Amino acid sequence: MTRIGADLVVETLKALGADTVFGEPGQHALGLFDALRRSDLRYVGNRTEPSAAFAADGHARLTGRVTPLVVSTGPGALLTLAGLHEAVSSSSPVLGISSQIPSDGLGGRRRGYLHELPDQQASFRDVVKSVHVVRTAAQIPAALAEAWRSASTAPTGPVWVEIPQDVLAGPTVQPPVLSVDAEPRILRAQAELVAEAVKLLDAAKRPMILAGGGVVRAGAQEALLALAERLGAPVASTFGGRGAFPWEHPLSLRSWLEDRHTTEFLASADVLLVVGSGLGELSTNYGTFRPGGRVIQVEADAARLAANYPALGIHADAGEFLSEVVKHIAVRDRPAPDTAGLLARVGARLDGQDLALERDTLAAIREALPDDSPSFWDMTILGYWAWSAWDPRSGGMHTAQGSGGLGWAFPAAVGAAAALRGNRPVLAVSGDGGAMYGLAELATAAQHKLRVTWLIVDDGGYGILREYMDTPYGTELTRPDFVALARSFGVSATLSSPAGLASDMINSLAADGPSVVVLPAVFKMFAPTHQEVQWRTT
Missing domain, CATH: 3.40.50.1220 (TPP-binding domain)
Structure with missing residues (x-):
């Protein structure tokens, strides 16, 4: 078999310690996916590039290791930017690798290739920690090693590597990569x-x-x-x-x-x-x-x-x-x-407000989730409550509040579930608005039989934005039947209630594969004090 540049990518990733790769294929990256097919690296194929970036983020947070993400050129690469923004805001070490148009179209030639961008790497420079450009197959191991080192050196964070299509798919005379030095620099205090x-x-x-x-x-x-x-x-x-x-x-x-x-x-x-x-x-x-x-x-x-x-x-x-x-x-x-x-004093302040539904719901979820199971929370009212009130115990708690993007929780939990390989359940919590961003990942969870439970709080719209508006506008949403939709993917789903939530969650979290629990409920935030209101309005 003729070895190609993409084989160097896969060999280098394995030598660096990677075991799982997330991504979405595309025309210019097909050489890379051919090499992945021939390797023993585990590939988890997502359904959209934003979800692939979120999944790599979730995997990296849970493992603490650099996690590779592979996508194609142009729109495929650009669609990862929201996920990379969250990753850099939360110091999550994601190694993004994208293809690029063939080399003879680079350097400002504008030959009209599919997905052509005048300067693709420029789109990433102000988002990730570092950008690394490859122009020959011989450069691949060194570029990936330097990117890996950058991602894993404190402050950890996402990095980006760009490799042209012809370099990925073309033959290489470089021998197989067996060892690479990418030890992170240690940041000691003076x-x-x-x-x-x-x-x-x-x-x-x-x-x-x-x-x-x-x-x-x-x-x-x-x-x-x-x-x-x-x-x-x-x-x-x-x-x-x-x-x-x-x-x-x-x-x-x-x-x-x-x-x-x-x-x-x-x-x-x-x-x-x-x-x-x-x-x-x-x-x-x-x-x-x-x-x-x-x-x-x-x-x-x-x-x-x-x-x-x-x-x-x-x-x-x-x-x-x-x-x-x-x-x-x-x-x-x-x-x-x-x-x-x-x-x-904090408790007395909460007791003075009508917040029993919110506090009891959070307590029910905490009761149901095993202590060592991680949880992933979207930008939803229950997630905002969890920032302050959730005891993470040994499983840890992960949120999207680094950059505050919607739709992060379920794809990130999919990435974490891939890391845990069924050893314990993973919880994702979204509102119905945020859930609409990641519905396609139900297919990923089902295909890979990932043990992730998705709690969707259905309040009819963007609930947290209602809290911020005197007269809500643009916040009310038409939604699908989430239970029927999940079942159409072959995923077990339950329509719950505040009274039955704890038992429904316990049953869903015990499932061997993915599951969905839908909770129709309207929550509200605890009220800010006068000083906080005054600061926010000025």
Whole structure:
């Protein structure tokens, strides 16, 4: 058999450690799919390119490994941009590989090839971490290795590789690729900055910690727990940092960041250590957070250091920083923080609103889902509730709030289910509006017999947008019969109710393959405080 350039792609991916590839075929990428067919890499074929990008994102988040995504030229490549935007916002290491028109049409020649773009790579430069261009087969292993290294180096994130059709399909004399060096660069903190952080934390009378997604991605939960206990410091988790700190720990402030009581509590710290967070609008209660003491910000993305608040900025991987700083922190007696009092005030605020349906629904889902099963949440009202109120336990919680795009949850859960290979169920939660984006992936889940349960909350439209509008317009939607539609794909489906949701979810999550639960219900958000309303309107 004549070896072609695409064989080098597949061999390099395998040598780098890939085992699963997501994607959608297309004319210019057929050489790549021929090579995949001849390999033992697992290919999960999605039904649209946006869903393929979301699935690769979900797989990468669950495994913590770089996940390949392969698509064709022009429209196929461009349709991945929304998924890559979410991946870069959430630091998810996706390796996108697209074909390109034949080499003789590049360089501004405009020969009129199908899917031709004047500068395809330009569409990706402001979205992904790095773009890598291949023009000969000999360049393929080096380009993929460098892209892999870029994706896996903190801050992790998506990258893009472009390879012309003729390079993929043409013969190559390069020998089979067996070993590739793509070790990520380690991002350690400067010693003098660690020393300064230790000095501030040791002297603090009321230290606190805000843990972001960087802690979870670094697998630094144990180091964070050890540091918090030595300091006696309360820990709040950002929405992207769910699972960074034990939910029920006496020092846990949980994730009520959209609550004035939590905002004011964090502001009362004389030293606030922010680890793995850029302190964006969601982590600071839409900019209403006003720190009263010193802020230490540890962030792998240098562009985010002190971008929103004055801080001692430390450019480092969260895990590298925490494992180093905890060595130098002495256990000291400090007044016990009133974390229980804060959580009681948060609870009292919710008790003062008519929110029993929302709270009971979330509790029913939590009861049904096994502790070690991951959950994926769309931009829907129940998802917004979950940001603050969901205990992720050991399974982890994943959301699309990095860039806030609709339709992410189910395709991402499909990617996670592919990684778990049926060992435990995966949960996706969408509203009916978001569900319409990913319905085609029911075919993917059915074809690959993936163990994923999709809860669709049917409230008749874009429910969260209704919350933001004085007079809703453009939010009311005609929907299909989701139960009948799922069954038409050969997927088991149940029409549920708030009273029967827990048992319906338990039964669906126990299924060997995909399942759908449809819950007709209209939820509402907890009301913001006066200060938050005032800030948002100005």
